[in-house]
Amino acid sequence: MSAHIYRGLEGVAFAKTALSEVDGAAGRVTIRGYDLRDLAGKVTFDDIVGLLFQGDLPTPSGRDALAASIREAVTLPFAASAALSRAVAADPMDALRAAAAALPSPSETNAATAISLIGGVAGMITDHHRLRLSEITPPEAPEERSTAAFLLHGVLGRTPTIAQTRALDAYLVTMSEHGMNASTFVARCVISTDSDMVSALTAAIASLKGPRHGGVPGPLLHDLLAIGETSRIEPWVRAQVAQKKRILGFGHRVYKVRDPRAEVLAEAAGELAQTDKEKALLQFVQDFDAITSAVLAEIKPTHKLFVNVELYAALILHLLGIPADLFTPLFAAGRTAGWCAHMIEQHGDNRLIHPEVSYVGARGREI
Numbered sequence: 001m002s003a004h005i006y007r008g009l010e011g012v013a014f015a016k017t018a019l020s021e022v023d024g025a026a027g028r029v030t031i032r033g034y035d036l037r038d039l040a041g042k043v044t045f046d047d048i049v050g051l052l053f054q055g056d057l058p059t060p061s062g063r064d065a066l067a068a069s070i071r072e073a074v075t076l077p078f079a080a081s082a083a084l085s086r087a088v089a090a091d092p093m094d095a096l097r098a099a100a101a102a103l104p105s106p107s108e109t110n111a112a113t114a115i116s117l118i119g120g121v122a123g124m125i126t127d128h129h130r131l132r133l134s135e136i137t138p139p140e141a142p143e144e145r146s147t148a149a150f151l152l153h154g155v156l157g158r159t160p161t162i163a164q165t166r167a168l169d170a171y172l173v174t175m176s177e178h179g180m181n182a183s184t185f186v187a188r189c190v191i192s193t194d195s196d197m198v199s200a201l202t203a204a205i206a207s208l209k210g211p212r213h214g215g216v217p218g219p220l221l222h223d224l225l226a227i228g229e230t231s232r233i234e235p236w237v238r239a240q241v242a243q244k245k246r247i248l249g250f251g252h253r254v255y256k257v258r259d260p261r262a263e264v265l266a267e268a269a270g271e272l273a274q275t276d277k278e279k280a281l282l283q284f285v286q287d288f289d290a291i292t293s294a295v296l297a298e299i300k301p302t303h304k305l306f307v308n309v310e311l312y313a314a315l316i317l318h319l320l321g322i323p324a325d326l327f328t329p330l331f332a333a334g335r336t337a338g339w340c341a342h343m344i345e346q347h348g349d350n351r352l353i354h355p356e357v358s359y360v361g362a363r364g365r366e367i
């Protein structure tokens, strides 16, 4: 029997969700009914955790309680710490995957497990970074209680400014949840087998890593720094396209207009850029955005290739002073919230995810 083939499962819905809605035609994303443009810059990542797992934005004291619960989970179990030590020389995304796999399997698929995994991922990223620098994390200031401030402190090794914490919050909120995508689908597939949230998290981290999904911003920053000046952007883009290479940070399976997350992060980067050098870099990235959009529209007019979230994600993380190989782990830190919310949703109304393939191989062979 040959079934109709939906390559890449494009346009196929397999479940209902109340978590987020991605409108690819209008260029709009909402999380539990709130437009992302209204959330980012106004609420913190810890607020989004409350929104995803409790259904509503928490009160200030509720947010602080959530942040405290996340902070309790950043201290890793021995097996995960040992995995990080063994992976000290590894790429941070590989180390994160190894340490996640070493977490003990939780018995419950619920919000409490989700909170412990959000804290665990933050702890794994910062512990691995300090380990590879052979540095102990310096003591935190008492006001550094949010998850964004914790991450920045662990990565930068110093107390972040309010502006830096605000910018990382905007980034984590923006990355926290985004409908169905490869890593979220993977997480739901694992849970659909009645497996556990650590297994689903490990699989989701593995699938985020690829350069068609979350592995983009580090190499994209490398491209931007190599191009270096506005006059070299257009010839570079044309050469890439001529060699059939994809321009990182452009194109999206769902958005056929500009990715709304790009505007949110561009605005946050604009607030963060204060020195002449930072403002010049922001202008260069905006030039890259405009020139690449124009060249792609000219060369591939029917493909509808617009900027996606990763261009300004790379910029904002770079402006924060974060090393490029931590860009994808930090994406995972934010998206762990969305992954876990989808795991709980799948678990609550589960049907084993079991698509088909259409067999086109040989038949009737004899030995």
Ligand SMILES: CC(C)(COP(=O)(O)OP(=O)(O)OC[C@H]1O[C@@H](n2cnc3c(N)ncnc32)[C@H](O)[C@@H]1OP(=O)(O)O)[C@@H](O)C(=O)NCCC(=O)NCCS
Pocket (backbone or CB within 6 Å): 211, 212, 213, 214, 216, 241, 245, 246, 247, 248, 249, 250, 251, 252, 253, 254, 303, 305, 308, 309, 310
């Ligand atoms: C994100 C992405 C995987 C979505 O792609 P998709 O929906 O699977 O689209 P397809 O792979 O079917 O590509 C459709 C066409 O657009 C082209 N295309 C897609 N993204 C492109 C890009 N960034 N640069 C140049 N051409 C691109 C493809 O080459 C293909 O052209 P063809 O039909 O002439 O061969 C793709 O746009 C991409 O690889 N972008 C670059 C990586 C990136 O930024 N990823 C982060 C996503 S948030």
